[in-house]
Amino acid sequence: MKKKVMVVDDSRMMDLQIRKLLEGTEFEVAAYCENGEEAIARYEEVRPDVVTMDIIMPGIDGMEAAQVLLYEHDEARIVMVTSLGCDDVIQELYGIGAQAVLFKPLTREGLLGALKKALA
Numbered sequence: 001m002k003k004k005v006m007v008v009d010d011s012r013m014m015d016l017q018i019r020k021l022l023e024g025t026e027f028e029v030a031a032y033c034e035n036g037e038e039a040i041a042r043y044e045e046v047r048p049d050v051v052t053m054d055i056i057m058p059g060i061d062g063m064e065a066a067q068v069l070l071y072e073h074d075e076a077r078i079v080m081v082t083s084l085g086c087d088d089v090i091q092e093l094y095g096i097g098a099q100a101v102l103f104k105p106l107t108r109e110g111l112l113g114a115l116k117k118a119l120a
């Protein structure tokens, strides 16, 4: 059975891109959420093995949504997706309890590496 990924991003393009990059791998996109509220509301129903979380989104942003998911679900595994690679940001992302950080633009290698790291 493939591992279930829940993509959270206000851009539908990210969902399509991740679906494509995961073709033929051990992972599949099980759900797409366009904002933090939806991710929090649907986590229990989707029960993903891992979540990819965009940071800048309208409403509850990715930092806050990740913190809520990690608080509510001990088993949550979260990959924070960012275009900002500076040390301060990376430290902050790990500081909230995320298991991996992934940088845009995405590559298949980077995506798979981050998903596996989150599940390790």
Ligand SMILES: [Mg+2]
Residues within 6 Å of the ligand: 009, 010, 011, 054, 055, 056, 057
């Ligand atoms: Mg965004």
